[in-house]
Amino acid sequence: MSQVAKRYAEALFQLAQQKQVVDEITTDLEELIKVIETTPELLSLLSSPKFSIERKKQIVAEIFASASPIVVNTLQLLIDKKRVDEVKSLANEYKLLASGALGSAEATVYSTRELTDSEKNEISTAFAKLVGKEKLIIKNVIEPSLLGGVRVQIGNYIFDNTVANKLEGLKRTLVG
Structure with a gap:
């Protein structure tokens, strides 16, 4: 910047x-x-x-x-x-x-399909507290390669709860 x-x-x-x-x-x-x-x-x-x-x-x-x-x-x-x-x-x-002044933050949520408004609200409620904000302004990005779950990016924070990430972790554990 x-x-x-x-x-x-x-x-x-x-x-x-x-x-x-x-x-x-x-x-x-x-x-x-x-x-x-x-x-x-x-x-x-x-x-x-x-x-x-x-x-x-x-x-x-x-x-x-x-x-x-x-x-x-x-x-x-x-x-x-x-x-x-x-x-x-x-x-x-x-x-x-x-x-920042309004107590919100922007978040990019990667998912395999378009999220419903109630899903966006649930994600906003759950993740806003983790970054010390009241709410999140969510931008939804469709990414089929995730296989399932969601990856939430808020500024420098990334919360990855996707099937692809879990499979990658399992692969690292098994291959060692």
């Missing part, structure tokens, strides 16, 4: 807290990242010297017209400072700050 992205994220988070729009900004940043990931040309265009800074800011204002003005202003500031390549890092850092 770059220090630049961290500083911008902290400033954005403080502003969002003052204006009481932390959740809205989080949602807008998630949408922004989806747009950037699905159309990487946008980041190239915003970094290109072929367009003036004013034109780039105008493009951002048009594309993200429905987003919070705070997010649009942040993007335009990144364009001004020639730091638009930091936008993904900024968004990720902001999400960490927001979830």
